[in-house]
Amino acid sequence: MAVDNQNLRLTASEITNLWTAYMNDSGAICQLKYFEEKCEDTDIKPIIQHAIALSQSHLDKITEIFNGDNYPVPYGFKIEEDVDLTAGRLFSDVFVLYYLEHLGILGLNTYSMSLPYSPREDVHTFFSECLAESDQLLKQAKDVLLEKGVYNKGSYLSTPDEVDFVKKQNFLSGYFGDKRPLTGPEITNLNGNYQRNALGTAMLIGFSQVANKKEVREFCVRGKEIAQKHCDIFSSILSESDVNVPSSFETEVTDATTYVFSDKLMMYYTTTLIAVGVAYYGASMSMSPRRDLVVQYDRLLHEILLYAEDGAELMIKHGWLEEPPRALDRDELAKKK
The missing domain is CATH 1.20.1260.10 (Ferritin, core subunit, four-helix bundle)
Incomplete structure (x- = not known):
């Protein structure tokens, strides 16, 4: 039987992971909006626009969750304060495509680590959707990298004749002699x-x-x-x-x-x-x-x-470090009495 936990108070992990996601997405929008303005490649621009839409939807959802719990929404980053969309080009379109690929990879890693620590249904659903969206973004970027012939495919391994097991301790070595x-x-x-x-x-x-x-x-x-x-x-x-x-x-x-x-x-x-x-x-x-x-x-x-x-x-x-969610300082509270 499904448990209705929608009204549960946000846990420390949920607040922290939502706060971090907000900071990352607000910063990403500033970069992505700039990349969109400079992009000339018709294959890459739609992926940038898709990534912007995802980040904005994340900010909206996190804001809704925080407001519902009367928790302060992070200040984060603002387009009007943190980027000049009229500035000249700093990075090539190919670099932006690799950036989008790694944005998807990082999303998969961070959201998968947030899911196990999200007991509340709306938070779990949010991170689950973010995980699927990161997978989609990664696939889109990877497909275009492959089409353009610039994808880093990595290395290949030879095919062994049979299954084998480690027999010597020198499998762990590497300081001296043959590695x-x-x-x-x-x-x-x-x-x-x-x-x-x-x-x-x-x-x-x-x-x-x-x-x-x-x-x-x-x-x-x-x-x-x-x-x-x-x-x-x-x-x-x-x-x-x-x-x-x-x-x-x-x-x-x-x-x-x-x-x-x-x-x-x-x-x-x-x-x-x-x-x-x-x-x-x-x-x-x-x-x-x-x-x-x-x-x-x-x-x-x-x-x-x-x-x-x-x-x-x-x-x-320089006053740029926005303080992340933290526990109360009980000793400091005691001094105020």
Whole structure:
């Protein structure tokens, strides 16, 4: 028998996941509206418009849920404050298509993690619909990438003669002597991490060119250098096993230097990219039996965590960091009496 839980109070997880979705979608609309204005490719523009419609519908639904529970709607990002739709082109249409593909991938990951912690029916339904929409967006972007012959298909594996089992402990080694070839999961993660860093490199190049404050420009340049270094490491590991390395995206950035996005929006997206990288590196460590790969991921993870901390401090300094939902500070409440 179905349980009517529509009137349940929102849980901490539901509030947090809805709040995060609102922030992400409000920021995405600013970028997508700009991409729509600049897009010349008739195959790509409809996907951008579809993504805008999805993001706007998400904002409307989250606002409705929050209003129903008398919970403050996040401020987020505004087109009139955070983007100049009349600015010149910063990224190519092909870059935007890859951006849309990764938007779908990130949606699948984030919404699938939100669903298990959404007991209330309307919230569960919302994230379930978002999950299906992300799958559709990913499919649309992937199909056009394939049609244009620019999709990163990844690597291929030879077909073994029979099923086999690991017989020696050196399957786990990797520090000294001969390293065994990469496994399928290791290749998948290295490919994915390379592509995310390559996309991040191009985005940060663009951000560094149009940032207003010197601190933000320097932060973006530093992030670009970190992402490029990580790409080089992943590329080297893949090449050692004679595995194809995906392409990069630096040439998809124009020479524009005038204002396009607000520093606040660019810092938000940069720190969001870092958070995504932390999650993927952690997952990659758990799926990489070869010890040298675990050591590499651990080292790179610490590097981007330090970078993330500096980014948070910069956002706090300029009043750009909107505080996420949090528990009450009981000690502070007690001091007010």
